[in-house]
Structure formats: C-alpha cells, structure tokens
Amino acid sequence: MIEIEAVLANLPSNAQKSIVSTIFMPTLFKTLGFNETTIFPNYNTECGYVDFALRPHQDNEIFLQTGTNPSVLVEISGRNINLREGTAQYKTVVSQLKTYLLSPKCKSATWGIITNSCHLQLFRKHGKVIHPATQCLEISNNNINDIVNIIRQKIHSPSTALTVAIYNNKGGVGKTTTTVNLAAVLTAWGKRVLVVDFDPNQKDLTSCLGVSLGQNTFYELLEDKKNLIPLEKVIKPYTIRFKRKKTLTFDVIPCDEKLETQKEHEYLQIFKINRLKQILDKLKPNYDYILIDSPPNWRFFSISATTAADVVLIPTKHNDIFSLKNAANTIKQYIPEVQEFKKDGTPIALPIFWNGEKATAAAKEQARKAIDIIIEQAKKDNPPFDLLPYFYSRYTRDSQNRYIFELPSYANIANATFSQIPAVYRDKIACDYYLALVKEYFLQ
Amino acid sequence: MHLYMIEITLKEGIDAPEFLIKTAAQYLRSNNHNWVPIIVKEVEEDKYEVIGNSYVYAVAEAAKLEKVWCIIADTTRETDELTKILAGEKTPKINLSTATIDDIKAALQYLIEKPGSFLKGVNLLIAATRIDTASDRKYWKNLEPITKLKCGITASKLEALAEAFYLTPEPEPVLDLQSLTVTQLKDLAKQRGIKGYSKKKKSALIELLS
Numbered sequence: 001m002i003e004i005e006a007v008l009a010n011l012p013s014n015a016q017k018s019i020v021s022t023i024f025m026p027t028l029f030k031t032l033g034f035n036e037t038t039i040f041p042n043y044n045t046e047c048g049y050v051d052f053a054l055r056p057h058q059d060n061e062i063f064l065q066t067g068t069n070p071s072v073l074v075e076i077s078g079r080n081i082n083l084r085e086g087t088a089q090y091k092t093v094v095s096q097l098k099t100y101l102l103s104p105k106c107k108s109a110t111w112g113i114i115t116n117s118c119h120l121q122l123f124r125k126h127g128k129v130i131h132p133a134t135q136c137l138e139i140s141n142n143n144i145n146d147i148v149n150i151i152r153q154k155i156h157s158p159s160t161a162l163t164v165a166i167y168n169n170k171g172g173v174g175k176t177t178t179t180v181n182l183a184a185v186l187t188a189w190g191k192r193v194l195v196v197d198f199d200p201n202q203k204d205l206t207s208c209l210g211v212s213l214g215q216n217t218f219y220e221l222l223e224d225k226k227n228l229i230p231l232e233k234v235i236k237p238y239t240i241r242f243k244r245k246k247t248l249t250f251d252v253i254p255c256d257e258k259l260e261t262q263k264e265h266e267y268l269q270i271f272k273i274n275r276l277k278q279i280l281d282k283l284k285p286n287y288d289y290i291l292i293d294s295p296p297n298w299r300f301f302s303i304s305a306t307t308a309a310d311v312v313l314i315p316t317k318h319n320d321i322f323s324l325k326n327a328a329n330t331i332k333q334y335i336p337e338v339q340e341f342k343k344d345g346t347p348i349a350l351p352i353f354w355n356g357e358k359a360t361a362a363a364k365e366q367a368r369k370a371i372d373i374i375i376e377q378a379k380k381d382n383p384p385f386d387l388l389p390y391f392y393s394r395y396t397r398d399s400q401n402r403y404i405f406e407l408p409s410y411a412n413i414a415n416a417t418f419s420q421i422p423a424v425y426r427d428k429i430a431c432d433y434y435l436a437l438v439k440e441y442f443l444q
Numbered sequence: 445m446h447l448y449m450i451e452i453t454l455k456e457g458i459d460a461p462e463f464l465i466k467t468a469a470q471y472l473r474s475n476n477h478n479w480v481p482i483i484v485k486e487v488e489e490d491k492y493e494v495i496g497n498s499y500v501y502a503v504a505e506a507a508k509l510e511k512v513w514c515i516i517a518d519t520t521r522e523t524d525e526l527t528k529i530l531a532g533e534k535t536p537k538i539n540l541s542t543a544t545i546d547d548i549k550a551a552l553q554y555l556i557e558k559p560g561s562f563l564k565g566v567n568l569l570i571a572a573t574r575i576d577t578a579s580d581r582k583y584w585k586n587l588e589p590i591t592k593l594k595c596g597i598t599a600s601k602l603e604a605l606a607e608a609f610y611l612t613p614e615p616e617p618v619l620d621l622q623s624l625t626v627t628q629l630k631d632l633a634k635q636r637g638i639k640g641y642s643k644k645k646k647s648a649l650i651e652l653l654s
C-alpha cells in the first residue's frame with residue numbers, strides 16, 4: 001500500500017485535530033512535495049494563526065527560518081468537524097481560510113487547503129479572488145493518492161490567468177461596457193489581458209473596439225478539433241497610442257458572422273459545451289486575465305462562456321428588479337448546473353454590483369428591500385439556497401452590513417463607445433471608477 | 445470603585461447639549477446609581493481625573509450626586525487614548541501611509557457622511573481611488589499632496605481629513621540625479637514647485653534640484 005493510504009487507514013474514526021495534524025499531515029505534505037524546512041506550523045498571518053504555511057524549496061532561502069512569502073496555507077480540523085460542503089462548520093472554516101489568504105502578509109499565497117482527513121478541498125487565490133480548485137472531496141483509501149497527485153500538480157505549476165465570464169441573463173445591464181473597460185484598466189495596470197467576444201448576435205465588443213475579424217475566424221477555431229489552426233491567427237491585438245509614444249495593448253478574440261448563422265440546437269450538435277474552455281485553457285499561461293463577454297439568455301454561448309470561466313461577474317442595475325432576479329437565478333440555478341458538469345468546484349459567482357445608474361438613497365433602499373425578499377425566497381426553495389453572500393458581500397451576523405459596490409452613473413462611459421476607444425482611456429473619472437471596481441473585485 | 449465626586453475632576457469640558465445633561469440628571473436622581481461607570485485615572489493620592497465617559501460625569505454633577513461608580517485605569521497615554529476611543533469621545537485614526545483602499549474608503553465615507561461635514565460634496569470613489577493610487581503616498585509628510593489630486597478636497601478641507609488619518613512617512617529614497625534624463629529632471633522640478641527650470645540644461649537642473 002502507498003504510504004498515504006496506510007496513514008489514512010490507521011487514523012481513528014473520531015480523530016481530533018491534534019491527531020490529524022501530527023499523524024496525517026506530515027505524510028500529506030510529503031506526498032505534495034514539501035519537506036520539513038518548507039513547512040511552517042502555526043504561521044502568523046497577522047490576521048490570526050493558520051495551522052500550516054508551505055512554500056516550495058528555494059535554494060537561497062529556508063522558509064522555516066525566514067517565514068516570508070508563503071505559497072500555500074493549510075487549515076486543519078478534527079474529524080468531529082463536518083467539512084461537507086454547505087454545512088455551517090464548512091462555511092466557518094472556509095471563511096477563516098479566506099481571511100488568512102487575504103491578509104497583507106500572505107499576498108504571495110496562491111493556494112489554500114482545508115481538510116479534516118475525511119474531506120479535502122483546494123482553493124486558488126488570484127489577486128483578491130479566491131475560488132475552489134477542486135470540489136470538497138470525500139477522501140478514502142481508494143482515491144486519496146489520485147486526489148493528492150492532482151493537487152500536487154496544480155500547486156507546483158506556474159500561475160495562470162483568471163478566466164472571468166461577464167454574464168447576466170437580463171440584457172442591457174452593461175456587460176460589454178464592463179468587459180471593455182475592465183480590460184482597458186487592467187492593461188493600464190500592467191496586466192496581460194485577453195478579451196473574448198462570445199456574443200454573436202450583437203458582436204458589440206468587436207465593433208466597439210473597431211477590431212476587424214481574424215484570418216481564421218472564431219467559428220473555424222471552435223470547429224478545429226485537430227488543433228491545426230494556430231491560435232495567433234485568431235487573436236487580434238488592440239493597441240492604443242498615448243502622448244509621448246506610450247502605448248497599451250490587450251488581445252481580442254473577435255466575433256464573426258459565421259457564428260450567427262447556425263441555429264441554437266445545431267451548435268450543440270457540432271460543438272461540445274466545453275470547446276471554448278478547451279481553447280481558452282491553452283491560452284491561460286499567456287495572460288493574467290481572460291474576460292469573456294457573454295450574451296443574455298442561457299443558451300449555447302452563455303453556457304459555454306460560463307463553463308470556460310473560473311468566476312462569473314454579474315453586473316446589475318439597482319433600479320431594474322428583473323436584472324436582480326435574473327442575477328439570483330443565474331447564481332442559484334444556472335451556475336450550479338455548470339458546476340455539476342465541470343466537477344472541479346468552478347465557476348463561482350462573484351458578488352453582484354450595481355452598474356451605472358443614478359441612484360438616490362430611497363431607490364437604493366427599495367432595491368435592498370427587493371433583494372431581501374429574493375434572499376428570503378431562495379431560503380424556502382427546495383433545496384434551500386443561501387444567496388446572501390452573493391448580494392451583500394460584507395454581511396456578517398454582527399455588522400448586518402448590506403453594502404453593494406456601485407459603479408456610479410457617468411455619461412462619458414457610454415459616450416466613449418462612439419469613439420471606439422474605451423472610456424477608461426479617454427476620461428480620468430471613468431478610469432477612477434473602473435479602477436475602484438478592479439480593486440474591489442480583483443486586485444489586492 | 446465607589447468614589448466621591450469631589451475627588452474627581454474633568455479636565456476638558458464636554459460638548460453635550462444642556463437639554464440632554466439636565467434631563468438625564470433627572471433620571472439619575474431617581475435611581476442614584478450610575479450603572480455606566482466613569483473611567484478615571486489617579487493623578488495624585490485620592491485625586492482622580494476623568495479619562496472616559498465624561499458625559500456620565502457631567503450628568504452626575506448636574507444630579508448633584510455625592511458618590512459615583514468608577515473604573516480606575518492606569519495613567520499611560522495609550523490607555524487614555526483607547527478609553528476615549530471606546531467611549532466614543534475621540535475618533536480612531538488610520539495610518540494613511542500604509543492603508544489599503546478599503547480602509548481609505550471606509551474612513552472617507554465616515555467623514556463625508558458626518559452631519560455638518562466639510563467634506564460633504566466629495567465623490568467617495570474618486571477621492572479614495574486617487575489617494576490610494578498616488579505613487580508617493582508612503583512618503584507624504586503631511587496631507588497637503590491630497591489637494592493636488594483634484595478629487596474635490598481643497599486645502600480648507602484638510603483639517604476635516606486629519607480627524608481620521610495620521611501619517612508615518614517613510615524616508616524618501618536618495619535620488620541619483622545624474623542618472624535621470626532632462627525630461628525627468630524637469631518633471632521633478634515642476635513637482636517640487638521650483639521656478640525657471642524650462643530653459644535650463646542638465647547640469648543647471650541638477651544644481652537646482654540638489
């Protein structure tokens with residue numbers, strides 16, 4: 001028997017945290033590729049003490065001595081704590097881990113693990129976004145070795161892009177505007193960005209940037225199962241020239257007319273739903289962010305975009321109840337369907353934000369009351385769904401904070417579309433607003 | 445501890461409206477027991493000074509109470525500050541040299557939304573973003589650079605900001621002026637407000653800036 005299977009089998013069925021920590025963890029860490037000098041127990045994150053911090057071996061520095069720049073944070077529980085996904089104890093432990101991962105001292109940490117030797121889950125951190133990298137897996141002798149191998153591979157591979165699908169079932173909430181300006185401001189901030197126009201009905205992203213179609217169109221790339229078409233031929237760079245010869249560039253996969261020609265059900269016969277994911281996964285190492293503009297309506301294009309994504313950003317309008325209800329539906333129904341299909345814990349929805357409408361205090365209160373009702377109704381669903389953290393990201397039992405990020409209304413954001421230059425590059429205030437959005441969701 | 449009012453002094457007067465003090469005193473007279481303790485420190489033997497909950501002291505005085513319930517804290521400055529913050533008599537400050545954008549946003553929001561605030565019309569998102577992304581924020585020795593950020597905070601409003609922010613500036617790195625280009629030197633001169641830089645050559649600029 002392989003070592004870790006033996007150790008797991010020998011654990012008592014009611015093993016407390018100390019037993020899990022001293023008997024199970026050393027073997028787990030060893031199988032993950034970490035030895036004594038790369039494991040720091042009881043690590044002070046300055047937001048609390050996390051059970052273990054790990055960092056791959058580096059020749060010039062011993063992690064155990066310096067304690068700087070951890071890569072992985074590990075939070076242990078005893079078998080008396082039920083870490084099945086969705087339980088209150090699971091949520092507490094995950095919330096604890098996220099606090100540690102987001103502490104300023106752990107900026108370098110990109111992975112988090114929770115386990116109690118019955119369940120095990122890996123989380124990935126990209127900037128401020130923490131999303132599952134595996135489901136919450138029930139471990140046993142039969143699967144522990146395979147699971148640990150998968151985790152080891154992920155932890156030791158170089159960091160790749162965060163794939164974001166910008167989606168709301170409701171049209172007109174500003175998905176394309178958000179995508180374009182997010183790409184622009186992230187690029188200005190030094191990140192490598194790829195934008196994908198996956199809305200063939202409107203093709204707004206492609207036209208609002210004035211990008212022409214690639215040589216081999218998107219359709220052919222989707223069809224190209226033998227991977228003969230080089231990806232460089234489909235990707236077009238979008239460059240802006242500023243004063244003093246400064247330029248900024250991000251890449252675009254433009255839409256094309258052929259994508260609009262087929263009927264919906266025909267797409268599902270020709271393309272598998274994860275075809276877009278296959279293509280974009282190959283591009284992940286080349287970028288920091290991949291943003292996918294998706295159409296409204298939950299059909300082939302949106303489902304593909306969501307399948308390809310790690311996280312889903314959902315713009316809404318505070319004065320449009322349907323945009324809020326559709327956001328709720330996306331979160332509690334559509335996204336879980338995709339999670340079921342992918343079986344790796346992704347995609348997860350980011351908390352919603354209010355996009356670009358002039359809002360009085362009374363209107364915002366009205367919106368919040370409507371959201372409260374939506375949350376209450378979801379609790380009565382079968383099975384019940386907790387929508388609260390997706391609407392009120394800062395809500396705790398003590399603070400009851402119903403904060404929602406607002407991108408203020410600003411005419412120059414919409415006006416910029418007439419110029420084929422993102423608003424962010426034309427107007428400092430627009431730039432500040434989208435920078436605030438980026439710092440709220442993505443950048444630490 | 446149950447102390448005599450005559451042993452306790454209040455160093456700074458309190459701002460509360462007369463109506464509140466007088467009416468609360470009536471409530472206190474009927475009960476005679478101040479369940480909310482006054483926080484004091486011992487300045488001399490059997491002589492105390494109020495460091496927290498001065499409102500309760502004022503009400504006890506108006507109610508002509510002979511003895512009041514107190515907590516005797518130590519005499520350090522840190523305890524004094526902490527007590528005033530916990531009693532709501534002083535605003536806690538955050539370190540603007542190292543704060544994250546979320547902290548800056550929260551502090552600014554508090555200041556803007558205070559009734560009668562001088563910062564009333566300031567756009568929260570813009571001000572917070574521009575302050576956070578100011579490249580030399582960690583070197584600021586005072587809050588004046590904020591007025592140059594064009595976020596609606598003028599010199600007259602800086603005092604209102606000082607209520608929630610303090611600074612711990614890092615020492616500025618020593619610049620190797622020789623290694624900069626003429627354009628960069630002129631930019632630096634403009635930043636520092638030095639006049640007459642535009643027609644100068646590199647050596648003259650370096651002299652100007654050192």
